[in-house]
Amino acid sequence: MPQTPPPTIVPHGMIKTGARVFLVPGWVLAIAILLKGYADIGDGFAAGVIAAVIVILQGIAFGAEELEHIRVARFAPVMCFIGLALAYAVAFVPTFFGYSILTHFPRMNEHAAHFGPLEFITPVLFDIAVFLVVYGFCVGAVMTVARAELRHKRLLQRARKRGGNR
Amino acid sequence: MIALPLGILMFGSILLALLDGTRKRNGWIAVAILGCALIATMRLGWHIYDHGVQEMAVGGWDQGIGIVLRIDLVGIVFAVLCQLVLLSALTYEVIADVGARVFPALVLFMAVGLTGLTFTGDAFNFYVFFEISMISSYILVNYGESARQFRAAFVFITVNLLGSVLFLIGIAGIYHTTGFLDMVRIREQMPLVQENPAILTATIIFVAFSVKLGLFPFHFWLPTVYTGTRPAVAAILSGALANIGTYGLIRFGVDIFPRELEAASAVLIILGCASIVYGGVQAVSRHAPAEVLAYSAIGQVGYIMIALAFGGTVGLAAVILYSVLNSLNKTVLFLGISAHGWLATAAVAIGAFSVAGVPPVGGFFAKYALFDLAISEREPVLVMLIFVGSVISFVYMFQMYRRRIAIDTGPDAPPVSKQSLQAVSFTLAIGLIVIGLFPEPLIHVIQMAAASLTQGVAP
C-alpha cells in the first residue's frame, strides 16, 4: 500500500522566535506559581504542566531532535522519580522521629524562616516534588511520542527508498 | 509500625522503577522488598490481633481534618493476602525471566495501591489507592506485548475505567450527603441520610465493585482479559486485584451501607446464583485452561455475593474465608497451568481439588463455611444450589485436569519447565493443604475480623 508522506508542518519563524522568547519567562512563571501557590492560586501541579508545555513548545518549534539537547527535557523521566522520592521522603522521614506520616514542619503555629515571600516549610518541598513528577511525566511522555514519531519517519523513508530502488 | 509496610513498598517501587527489571538480580531485589513488606505487614497484623484496630492520623491532624489510616483485622487479612499473591506471581516471573524492564516496579506499585487501600480509613483516599493499583494493572495487562495482550488490555482499561468513574461518583455522593470522608464518621452519619440518595449511591458503588469482581452480568470483560494476559498477570488480576471488589464491598457495603445491603439482599442472592450457575456452566466446555479458570472465577464470586447477602458474623466470616481461599486457589492454578512437569501438575491437581472443595485441601473449608451458612439459615434451595455449583466445579476442574494430562503425556507434550518455576505454585499448593489440615489460626482470625465488622470498628 503506497503511503503518501504525511504533510509536514514547517514551523513558522514567529513560532520559533516565540518559543525561544517564552522559554525563560515561562519558567519564571511556573516557578512563581509553584512557590506562590501556598498563598494564592496555583500549586505544584499547574506549575509542572506549564513548565512542561513550555519545554514541549521548543520541541514543536525546533523539531523533536532539539529536545534531546535540552538537559531539563532529556532527564525528565528521571526527574519524575526524583520528585516521587522527594515526596515519599517528606512523608516518611518524620516517622523516624515518632511523628506520623506526612507531618509537616515547622509545626502548626510555629514560626517559619522567611526569605522574602518564600517560607522555608516542608509543604513547599512537597510541592516541588509534585512539580517534578508532573513535569517529568509530561515532558517524558511527549518526548517518547516524538521519538516514536521520528522512528516511524525513518522507517517510512527507508521503505520508500527500498521501493524506489526496485 | 503502620508506616513501615507502606514505606518499604513505596521506596522499593521507586528503586525498581529506576533499575532494569529484566536483570535477574534486580528481580530478586524486588522479591526481597515485597517479602520484607509482607513480613512487616504480618507483624502489624500480629499487633492488631493483640491490640485491636490501629489508627494513624496522617500529618498528625485531628480526626476529621486530615486523612486517617485505620487498619482492622479485615484490612490486614486482605493486605497480607494481596501481598502474598503478588509475591508468588513476582517470584514466578523472576524465575521465568522477566520480559519487561518495568514489570517488577509495577508489581510493587500495585502492592502499594492494594496495601494502601486496605490501610486507609478515608473514602477518597481509598479511591486514590484504588487508582494506583488500577493504573498499575492497566499497564501490567500489556505485559508480554503481543496483539492479544493489547486487545485484552484495551478491554480491561475501558471496562474498569467505567467502573472507576462510577465509584468516584459514588464517593462524591457519599461526601455530599454526609459531609465527611472519614469512614467512621460517614458510618455514624449514614443512618441520618434519607433513604433515596443513600440507596442510589450504594447502588452505584455496588456496580463499581461488581465490575472489578466480575459478577454476572458485569463479568463480560473477564474471560478475554484472563486468557489474554500472561499467566503471572492473570494470577495477579484474579488473586490480588479482584480482592478490591470483595474488600470494597465489605468496607462500603457492611460498614457504610448496612441498611442498603440488607434491603438489596434479594438482588445480591439472585445475582450470586446467576453468577454461580452461569460461570460454572460456561467453564465446563472451555478448552483453554485459563478460560476455564476465568469462568470459574465468575462462578466463585457468586458464592461471595450470597454469603454477603446473608451477612452477620457467620456470613461475613464466610465471605472473607471464601475470598482468601479463592485467591489462593486461583494463584496456584494460574501459575500451575502455565508451567509443565510433575510438580506443576501436582499443584494444578491440588488447586483443582481445592476449587471443588475436597478435603484435606483448604478449599474445603470455604465450601464448609457456605454449607454451614446455608444450613444454619435453613435454606434448602441454597444448599441445593451450592451442591449443584460444586458438582459443576468438579466437572470443569477435572475435565481441565484430564485435558492437561492428555496433552502432557501426548505426542507433542510441551517441554518441562524449570523445577524452581514449578515449585512456586507447588509451594503455594502445599500451603493450601496445610490450611486444609490446620485452618484454625486462619479461621480464628477471620471470625474475629468478621465479628469486629458486625460489632463496630472499635473493638
Place this chain on the structure above:
Amino acid sequence: MTLVFSLAIASLFAAGAYLMLKRDLIRLIAGMIMIGNAANLFIMASALRRGTAAILPHDGDDMADPLTQAMVLTAIVISFATAALALVVVYRVYTSHLSVDLGELSLAEEEQSELDEPRSEDIVETEIEEEVEAMIDEALAEVPT
C-alpha cells in the same frame, strides 16, 4: 441549580457513553475522557456550599467548599493519567493490528478463541460415543465359552 447540574452531568455522561459505543478506538478514548469530565463536574457539584474562592483572608461571603476542589484536582489528574495511558494502549493496538477499528479487533478475538478451542461438542461426543460403542462391542462379541 441541582437539576441543572444533574442534567449537565448526565448529558456529558451520556455523550461519553455514546462515544464509547463507537467502533473507532480514538472515539472510545474521547468517550472515556468525557465520562471523566462528567465525574469531575459531579464532584464539583457535590460541594457542601458554593461561593467565592477559598483564599484567605476571606470577606464575609460564603466561601466555596475547598475540599471538593481538592478532590476534583486529584480526580482530574488521575483521569488525565488514565486517558494518556489508554491512548498509548490504542497506539499499541494499532501497531499490532494495523487498525484502530473495533470490528477488526473483535474479528481477531474470534479467531483467537477458535484457535483456543475446537468445538468441544465434537470432541466430547466422539469420546463418549467411542467409549460406549467399545463397551457394547465387547458385550456383543463375547460368545459363551
Place this chain on the structure above:
Amino acid sequence: MNTAILLLIVAIAAPFLALASGAIHPRLVPHVSLVATAAAAVVTIWSFWQPDSTYSTTWISVYDLNFYFTLDGLARLYALLATGIGFLVVAYASRYLPLHLHHQHRPESDQTRFYFFLLLFMAAMVGLVMAQDLILIFLFWDLTAIASFFLIGYDQQEEESRGAAMMALMVTGITAVLVLIGAMLLHREYGTWSLPEIIAHGDLVGMTKWGLLLIAIGALAKSAQVPMHFWLPRAMAAPTPVSAYLHSAAMVAAGVFLIGRFYPLMQQVDWLLDLFLFIGFASMLVGGIIALTRNVLKHILAYSTISQYGYVVFMFGMGGEYGIKGASFYVLAHAIVKSALFLTAGAVSEATGKKNLADIGGLGRKMPWLAAGSGMAASGLVALPLTIGFFKDELFFARATELGQPYILMDVLGASLTFAYIFRFWTHLFLGREITSPAPISRWLVWPVVVLGIITVVGGIWPEPFTSVASSAASISANKVADIHVHYTFDPIPENLMAIATWVCGLTIYWTRKRWWRAATGVAHLGERVGPAHWYYRGLWGLNALSDRVHDIEVRDLRSRVVSILVPAGALVAIAVLVTPNSNSFEIGAFGQHDFALIIMIVAAVVSGFVVMLLRDHLRLAIGLSCVGYSLAGVYAFMGAPNVTLVAIVVETMTSLFLIGMLVLMPSSILRFETQAKVDKRTMPRDAIIATVAGLLVFFVSWGALSRTSLNTEVIDSQTALTEAVHAKNVVTAILADFRGFDTMGEITVIAITSIGVISLLRSGRLR
C-alpha cells in the same frame, strides 16, 4: 502408647516414607513400602489383644471439630483388611509393577507415585475407620476418593484410564458432598460432631433422617451399588494390584463400612432399610447377571464385587442380629477371597499376555500353585464347606430364614449367580485344554494368592479368630454385644438346604448357559444403552453442549461489554429508584444571582459535548474535546474554584497535545478510513438508546444525591480555620499539600506509574 494413635501414625507415615525413599532412589520404594505396610499390619494385629483405645484432641475449636479417633471392633476389622491385604498387595506389586511399567516403556521413577497413592489410600482407610468426628470421617472419606482418582488414572497416557479416573471421582466425589451435607444436618440437629455422642443420644430428631439418607447415598455410591455401580468396571483400567486393593479391602469396603458405622442410627429408619434391601438385591442381580456374560477377567471380578457388596447391603437391609453379624463377617471373608482372585487374574494376564477368558485355558498343569491358591479362594467365594466362605453364606441364609420365603428365594438366586460365574471363571482358567502357554512368572506374583487361599481354608476349619473379629465389629454396628458362633452341622436345617440348593442352581445355570446367554447379554447390552453409565455420559455431554450453547451467546465484543455494564447498572438504579419512597427526594435547587453565567458555561460544555458526538474527523474531535474541557474550566471558575480552573486548563492543554501527538503517530490512511467510514446506521439508534439509559442512570444518581446536601460543614470549617496556622492562605492548596497531602502523594504516584507505562509501552512499540 495409645494403639489408635500408633496405628494412625504408622499408616500416615507410610506414604511419605515411600515418597522420601523415592527421592533417594526409585528402587528403594517397594522395599520401604513393604516394611511400612507390614508394620501397619503388625500394629493392627497386635491391637486385637489390646483394649479399645481412643484418642481425641482439638482440631478446630471455632467449629468444635476434634481429631477424635477410636480403635474399636469395627475399626479393627476394616483396618485389618486395609493393612493386611494392603501388605499382600504391595508385595505382589513389587514384582508386578516393574513389568507393567516395562510394557509401557515408562521410567522406573513412576513407581514412586504408585506406592505413594497406594499407601495414602491405606492411610486414608485406617483414618476413616477410626474417625469418630463427622467432619473427620468426611475428610478421610474424600481422601480415599483422591487416592483412588490417582490410582485409577495411574496409566496417565491412556485415555481410557483418564476417563475411568474421572468417572470414579465424579461418582464418589459428588456423592461425598452429599455425605458432607448429611453430616452437617446431623450436626445441626444434635449440636455435636461426635458420632458416639449422637448415637448415645438415641432418638432421631428433625432432619436426621434426611441426613442419614444422604450419607447412605454416599456410602452406596462408594460401594458401587446399582445404579451408581458403573464406575467400578471402568476402574479396571488401573493396574491389577490397584484393582485388587480397591475392590476388596479399600474403596468399596469403605462404603459398607460407613453404613456399618452409622447403622445404629440407620436401623431406626425403616424406609432406609427397605432402600438397602432393594438396592442390595438389585446389585446382586445386576452384578451377577452381567458377571456371567463378561469375558475380560477383571470385568468378571468387578461385576462380582458389585454383586457381593450387594449381599452386604442386602444384609444390612434385612437387619436383625444375623443380618448385622453376617454383614461384618461377609466383608471380612469377601475381602480375602476377592483380592486373591484379582491377584490371580493379574498373574494369569502377566503370564499369558491375555486378558480375555476365551483366550486362556488349562493353566492348571503349568501353574499348579496359582491354581490351588485361587481354587481355594474361589471355593470360598462360592461358599463350599471347609472354607471361610461357607459361614458367610450360612449367616446370610440364617437371617433370610427368619424373615421368610421371599428372602430365601432372593438369597438363593443371588448366591446361585455367584456360584455360576465363579465356577465359570475358575474352571475356564485352570481346567480344560491349554490355549495359550504361560510364560514363567515371578514367585512373588503367586505366593500372595496362595497365602490368601490358605487363609480361606484355615478360616473354614478354624473360624473362631475370624468370627471374633467380625463379632466385635458387628457389636459396634448393632450397638450391642453380638457374638457370632458358627459351626458345621450335618442336619437338614434350612441353611444347609439352601446352600445345597445354591450349588445345584448354580451348576444348572452354568450348564444351561447356551440357552440364556443371549438374554443375559441383552440385559448387559441394555444396561449400557440406557443404564446409568449412559446417563453419566449423556449428562456430561449435555453439560458440555449446554456450555457451548451458552458460550455462543456470550458477549465477546467490546461495545457489547460496555453495554453490559451500563444497562444492568441502569436497571439496578431503576429498581433502587422504584423501591425507595421518593416523594420530596428530588429537588430543583435554588438559583443564586451569579448563577446565570455559570449556566451559560455549563450549556457551552454540554453543547460541545454533544457536538463531539457527531464529529467524524479526528483532529476536530480533539479540538471539540478540549472545548468541553475548557468550558468546564470556565464552569469551575464561576464556582469559585480558581485552582481547579487553572489545573483544568493546563491538563486540557496537555491532553490535547498528547492526543494530537498520538494522532500524528498513526498514519493518516488508517485514520482516514475511520473518518470516511459511514456511520453505522444500524447501530446508531441502539447506541443512542443505551447512551440515554446511561445518562438516565447518572442523572438519577446525581440528582438524588445532590438533592440532599449535608449540613455538616465541620470538616471544611476546621480546615479553613487551620489554614493560616499552617502558613498558608489558599485553603485548597493547604488541603492538597497538608491536610490531605496523602491523596496528593497517591496522585503523583499514579502519574509516575503512568509515566513508566507510557514510556515503556511506546519505546517497544514497533510496527509489526
